[in-house]
Amino acid sequence: MIGGIILVNFAILMLGTFVLSSATGSGSVLTAGICVGVVVGLFGAAFLFVGVQSVRGTANDTLGNGIGSIIFAVLVLGSAVAGFMVEAWLQAVVNTLSGAGLMAAGVMALVGRADYRFWRRVQRRSRSSRRGRDYD
Numbered sequence: 001m002i003g004g005i006i007l008v009n010f011a012i013l014m015l016g017t018f019v020l021s022s023a024t025g026s027g028s029v030l031t032a033g034i035c036v037g038v039v040v041g042l043f044g045a046a047f048l049f050v051g052v053q054s055v056r057g058t059a060n061d062t063l064g065n066g067i068g069s070i071i072f073a074v075l076v077l078g079s080a081v082a083g084f085m086v087e088a089w090l091q092a093v094v095n096t097l098s099g100a101g102l103m104a105a106g107v108m109a110l111v112g113r114a115d116y117r118f119w120r121r122v123q124r125r126s127r128s129s130r131r132g133r134d135y136d
């Protein structure tokens with residue numbers, strides 16, 4: 001979910017960059033917007049990739065995903081605090097909600113590690129036993 005939301009944010013950012021650069025005629029706005037957009041897009045793609053791996057059971061473990069989510073949550077929540085300090089209320093509220101979601105996902109990934117690994121083993125056994133059957 002987070003990866004998809006980040007990619008939607010990427011699309012909005014790129015659209016805004018192109019509109020703003022065409023309105024101002026500034027190449028530096030376009031360059032800066034594209035650079036920021038590429039970084040945002042890469043983060044979104046990475047979150048989407050590890051999320052799909054986790055849901056499909058192809059991720060070896062959820063430890064890295066959980067730790068990564070918590071690290072990003074701390075960064076985003078720090079940005080929320082900065083937003084509240086400069087009275088950028090909308091940004092601060094959005095970052096608070098995003099950070100809380102990342103923190104919840106990270107904690108759940110860490111708490112559910114053993115269950116995920118068990119589920120993954122069961123899925124792997126189930127797939128291998130289905131491959132060995134003769135369905136004719």
